[in-house]
Amino acid sequence: MPIPIDLRTVTLIAVITVGLMAVVQFSVYRGFPRFIRGLGAWALGSAVLFVAGCLLMLRSYLPEWASLVGGNAMLLVGFCLWLFGIQAFYGRPLRWRLLCALVVAGSAGIAWWSLVQPDYMARLACITFVLSVFYGAQLVLVVRHGQRHFNTWFLAVALVIQLLIVAVRCVTALLPDRVAETDLYAVTPFQIAYLASYSMTALILTVGFIMAATCRLQTELEQRSSIDPLTGLLNRRAFACVHERQRAAAARSGLPIALLLVDLDQFKSINDHYGHSVGDQVLLDFCRSAANAIPPDTPLARIGGEEFAILLTGVDMASAHAQAEAVRCAILHHVGPGIPPYTCSIGVAGTGGADCTLDALMLVADKALYAAKKDGRNRVKTAQVGEYKPQPVPQALATAEPAYAAAPPA
Structure with missing residues (x-):
């Protein structure tokens, strides 16, 4: 007999996990030296994702413009901040204009298909497309600029898994014979995988990012203990x-x-x-x-x-x-x-x-x-x-x- 799955409970677990990871990230940000960049943006992104999850959880008690539009828009902002954190961590230029434009465009699409012409599947396709871009950009940065170390590959594999889930969910929302579902908590295989993945996303990706930051800190400290700070020669x-x-x-x-x-x-x-x-x-x-x-x-x-x-x-x-x-x-x-x-x-x-x-x-x-x-x-x-x-x-x-x-x- 199949075990019934309550997707509201799954979402609640995801929201709590994101909140806990935000606390962990802020603690790491306060404890790490400032030359390890990107931790603050990642921690802020986790905090924004926690607020976004709370708004989405309260959709039965809040107006749609606050829950659906506000919650999903903050969801995009949170993942955008994660991307900012990865860019800063690897010392890459912050493409903030392009990414902010993508967040605004995604939020506008969400508002249109929530308030003007309600269409759950169109809204789902919009948000998963933007998330696919964010995950893909993070994956490219990690693979191209990360140290060839287990911590980097752990973070890269986590991004690959999440990117595949989000991309598949985006494609299925666009299929002509798409599954007839009009609710976030419709119990379908795609929706279960889509929502359940968020329960682990914040945990796995945050742990992976902290592992990469710890590896970077260890490398930096080893180099600084071996290198003369003025000349760059061996000490x-x-x-x-x-x-x-x-x-x-x-x-x-x-x-x-x-x-x-x-x-x-x-x-x-x-x-x-x-x-x-x-x-x-x-x-x-x-x-x-x-x-x-x-x-x-x-x-x-x-x-x-x-x-x-x-x-x-x-x-x-x-x-x-x-x-x-x-x-x-x-x-x-x-x-x-x-x-x-x-x-x-x-x-x-x-x-x-x-x-x-x-x-x-x-x-x-x-x-x-x-x-x-x-x-x-x-x-x-x-x-x-x-x-x-x-x-x-x-x-x-x-x-x-x-x-x-x-x-x-x-």
């Missing part, structure tokens, strides 16, 4: 992790590792004379110039105020010194617009094998860097791990560039 912590990975790989293949420790000369004088904003521009200019002077994918990190580190794998001391000279000359020969001339000193630490900690490399490179500063700046000094006395510069490179050709004013 010291992330650089240490990269060194451990490359050290293990180099140990398996027996390749040496070299560390370049770079310090901008008289950087305090630049800050004192030109201001810290210009000093920041100098740091950014160095990052661009140094990145262009080293091989692609070479780890480059900011480990202090004006101190940077470069990690080289599989190079001997002569090659490491040549790479350091390439960085020094790139800085010496390039000055960006509005940036005062500046130079850098570099200490190079090398090891014959990969079995050397980052602290040991840093200690030796720092000794070599100190020697470069002591000898007049704008030069490169090298030292082997186990030796604190810097090695002499190779004769071929000793006369490559004049020392400290363009010093900034003190």
Whole structure:
């Protein structure tokens, strides 16, 4: 014996679910940092959908213009706000004019087929068509711009299921031999699936969106904990992790590792004379110039105020010194617009094998860097791990560039 289904109860469950999800969304919006965008629009959309559901539930006690027209119009507004939330979440332009025009057109159609020329199926086709557009647009955004992660696919699958239900309901409302139903709560297979889906829509889609937002937050926090906020380079912590990975790989293949420790000369004088904003521009200019002077994918990190580190794998001391000279000359020969001339000193630490900690490399490179500063700046000094006395510069490179050709004013 088939179990009787009360669609009013189903609708009530859907309305309560939407209200609870609105509370959850507002809580998430208040708790998440502001760089996770779109949560506010999604929470507001859920609140509007809750009001819309209440108006539709009270159709027996309210005039039709308030219940049918107002409730369905707010339904469109709520789903439009969800789409705004997805657009903001993925950093896409808000097509608010187009979407608002679609909401107005859908609301006008609902008003016409509710008050002027009552036709339930035409009204149903109108609203499901607009909802299909909203769901389809969200699905495109999620698939095109979402992270390739389980959370994204969960949200995408939920959107696909809801889009299919709404689209099928729209098509069946337009069929010539459509089912003769004139009431929202007519117990037909299509109507049961159509209304029952809303009981899960708010729950599944909201959970999917929160999962995607949580994944985004985790990724952002991991990146921010590993990236220097000014230069966008690795910070010291992330650089240490990269060194451990490359050290293990180099140990398996027996390749040496070299560390370049770079310090901008008289950087305090630049800050004192030109201001810290210009000093920041100098740091950014160095990052661009140094990145262009080293091989692609070479780890480059900011480990202090004006101190940077470069990690080289599989190079001997002569090659490491040549790479350091390439960085020094790139800085010496390039000055960006509005940036005062500046130079850098570099200490190079090398090891014959990969079995050397980052602290040991840093200690030796720092000794070599100190020697470069002591000898007049704008030069490169090298030292082997186990030796604190810097090695002499190779004769071929000793006369490559004049020392400290363009010093900034003190």
